[in-house]
Amino acid sequence: MVVMEESLRTLTRVFRRECHRVLDSERTTIQGADGMLMVLQLAMAGVNKQEHGDFGVVLSEVLAAWKYFLLDKLQLSHNDIPLPQNYDLIRKEYDCFLKRTNTVDLIDVFIMFKELRINEDPEEPLTAMQLFQFLIGEKESLEKMDPFPLCPATPSNKAICSPQIQRVVRRVFCFYLGLLVNSKNDLALAYTLDNPDRSLGHSAFTDLRHAACDSASSLFLTVTSFVRAIQLGGKGYAPPESHPLRKHVKGLSEFLNFVDQCQEVLGETPNPREAGSKLVSSIRAALVKGRSNGDPVYLAAEDTAKSLKERIGQIHTMQTHSVVGTGISPARPKAYAINHSTAYGGRETVKVLMTLLDEEALAPPCRNKAELLSEDHAVLNGSSGACLLTLYKSPDAPTGSSPKPLRNRILSQQEHIKSKVVRPTIRSQFACTYKDDELPLNRVLEFPSTSQLPTCMHPAPKKPIPLPVTVEEEHDPTGMDISVKEATNLRGPSQNSSEEQPGPQRESSPIESAPSKEEKRTSPLRKDPLPRLLLEAWGKGTLKLQARSLSLVRANSPAFSDCNLLTSDALFWQ
Numbered sequence: 001m002v003v004m005e006e007s008l009r010t011l012t013r014v015f016r017r018e019c020h021r022v023l024d025s026e027r028t029t030i031q032g033a034d035g036m037l038m039v040l041q042l043a044m045a046g047v048n049k050q051e052h053g054d055f056g057v058v059l060s061e062v063l064a065a066w067k068y069f070l071l072d073k074l075q076l077s078h079n080d081i082p083l084p085q086n087y088d089l090i091r092k093e094y095d096c097f098l099k100r101t102n103t104v105d106l107i108d109v110f111i112m113f114k115e116l117r118i119n120e121d122p123e124e125p126l127t128a129m130q131l132f133q134f135l136i137g138e139k140e141s142l143e144k145m146d147p148f149p150l151c152p153a154t155p156s157n158k159a160i161c162s163p164q165i166q167r168v169v170r171r172v173f174c175f176y177l178g179l180l181v182n183s184k185n186d187l188a189l190a191y192t193l194d195n196p197d198r199s200l201g202h203s204a205f206t207d208l209r210h211a212a213c214d215s216a217s218s219l220f221l222t223v224t225s226f227v228r229a230i231q232l233g234g235k236g237y238a239p240p241e242s243h244p245l246r247k248h249v250k251g252l253s254e255f256l257n258f259v260d261q262c263q264e265v266l267g268e269t270p271n272p273r274e275a276g277s278k279l280v281s282s283i284r285a286a287l288v289k290g291r292s293n294g295d296p297v298y299l300a301a302e303d304t305a306k307s308l309k310e311r312i313g314q315i316h317t318m319q320t321h322s323v324v325g326t327g328i329s330p331a332r333p334k335a336y337a338i339n340h341s342t343a344y345g346g347r348e349t350v351k352v353l354m355t356l357l358d359e360e361a362l363a364p365p366c367r368n369k370a371e372l373l374s375e376d377h378a379v380l381n382g383s384s385g386a387c388l389l390t391l392y393k394s395p396d397a398p399t400g401s402s403p404k405p406l407r408n409r410i411l412s413q414q415e416h417i418k419s420k421v422v423r424p425t426i427r428s429q430f431a432c433t434y435k436d437d438e439l440p441l442n443r444v445l446e447f448p449s450t451s452q453l454p455t456c457m458h459p460a461p462k463k464p465i466p467l468p469v470t471v472e473e474e475h476d477p478t479g480m481d482i483s484v485k486e487a488t489n490l491r492g493p494s495q496n497s498s499e500e501q502p503g504p505q506r507e508s509s510p511i512e513s514a515p516s517k518e519e520k521r522t523s524p525l526r527k528d529p530l531p532r533l534l535l536e537a538w539g540k541g542t543l544k545l546q547a548r549s550l551s552l553v554r555a556n557s558p559a560f561s562d563c564n565l566l567t568s569d570a571l572f573w574q
Contacts, residue, residue, distance in 0.1 A: 019116070037369070046093050223256055
């Protein structure tokens with residue numbers, strides 16, 4: 001195992017020393033085994049998008065293509081393994097992603113070693129089959145424990161601090177440091193954009209990726225140019241309000257401000273050990289902000305920050321006392337100097353960070369591929385179902401061809417019906433002038449069956465036909481019920497015209513029209529029962545006479561021959 005580690009470090013050391021001869025930038029970073037598998041998954045999903053219109057790929061297909069891809073790139077025999085579908089397009093997409101992000105993989109480092117080595121370097125420290133076994137993780141001699149310490153096995157955090165959380169937290173630390181070295185690494189920005197939570201989820205990353213494709217630039221450069229145009233540019237230079245990134249200004253500004261703070265530490269701190277310690281502390285403070293001491297991410301961040309600070313100090317000490325060094329001297333003004341056309345300082349710190357990132361790329365691959373490709377990205381932010389593949393997948397626009405589930409449609413319809421229920425309102429004294437709302441259609445078309453008919457014992461009486469003279473029924477003390485209709489039928493209607501006296505009549509007050517005692521004795525009221533009942537009804541307020549029917553009452557009762565209707569509610573004697 002020690003021989004394998006030394007062989008891999010020899011490959012990366014020679015590559016880092018002589019890469020200026022074959023690469024345009026000395027800030028090119030190396031993708032490890034896990035990074036190579038994630039890039040392959042994105043490449044396969046992109047090819048499926050081009051061929052079938054769906055950005056996605058099955059995990060089993062990725063693992064099958066992964067083995068064939070390693071054998072093919074290492075130029076080993078792969079006759080017994082079936083050729084993956086559209087392999088040429090997948091390989092082309094994979095190489096384009098690495099070139100676009102200014103990265104190389106371990107196989108590229110192994111291939112370039114043969115032409116980059118010099119006489120003092122070993123001829124072949126590692127064979128192609130050994131590298132394949134290391135990348136695929138099949139050989140037992142290559143399996144080792146995680147390079148970072150786990151949390152102590154105490155009852156409080158034994159089940160909380162899982163190796164997955166430790167692995168993801170360490171990867172986020174390294175991606176932040178790698179973004180300071182290589183700002184073109186889109187994979188690093190995808191992991192650090194919303195870690196910690198800045199409300200830059202799937203929608204924000206999709207808008208950012210589309211904007212980067214339109215401008216043909218990296219994701220980090222797109223963020224930088226957009227935020228700088230808003231912060232420094234005037235009205236004429238600021239992006240329009242319709243820009244898709246306008247709704248993510250707050251989160252993008254927070255992310256860029258944090259990276260700017262790290263760049264300031266990198267350029268203004270001359271001591272690499274101190275600068276590296278400050279950078280790691282800043283990343284740790286951002287990740288643990290708002291988390292309790294017992295949170296698994298908090299514990300993992302503490303352990304990772306401690307181990308990285310120790311390793312940065314060891315690398316700085318090793319480079320200081322090393323005679324050979326990395327081949328790049330701060331005092332030597334070469335065209336391939338590490339800060340050529342780039343940052344304003346911190347060359348020694350950048351060298352230390354690049355050595356640290358090269359060692360991280362040599363870490364053994366993750367054993368659980370399903371966790372690596374499907375669950376790792378959701379460990380820190382807690383978003384359900386969010387993985388790197390989902391993050392790169394553009395959300396589908398609604399077409400209406402795929403309806404909602406039946407349960408959701410029923411619930412939405414019930415809520416819509418409840419919202420239409422009219423609540424009883426308080427009406428004013430003029431409610432009689434309101435027009436009631438029309439009955440709904442279901443009430444109009446409702447035909448009750450015989451089983452729905454009213455079954456009360458005493459149904460309401462039918463409404464009587466209105467008569468000219470309406471008198472409420474008066475129960476006679478003697479037991480006889482007398483109605484207006486029976487009283488008016490005692491005499492014929494032929495006497496109506498003969499009884500009426502033409503000419504105006506004199507109005508009199510109730511005092512003047514009061515009869516005397518002899519008149520009361522001889523009054524027809526004592527002989528004819530109808531006037532008495534009418535007067536009693538009028539006294540109780542239940543008598544309602546119409547002016548047109550007064551002649552009928554006077555004709556049928558001689559007692560009312562001297563009565564005149566002054567109002568609709570009162571009778572006065574003349």
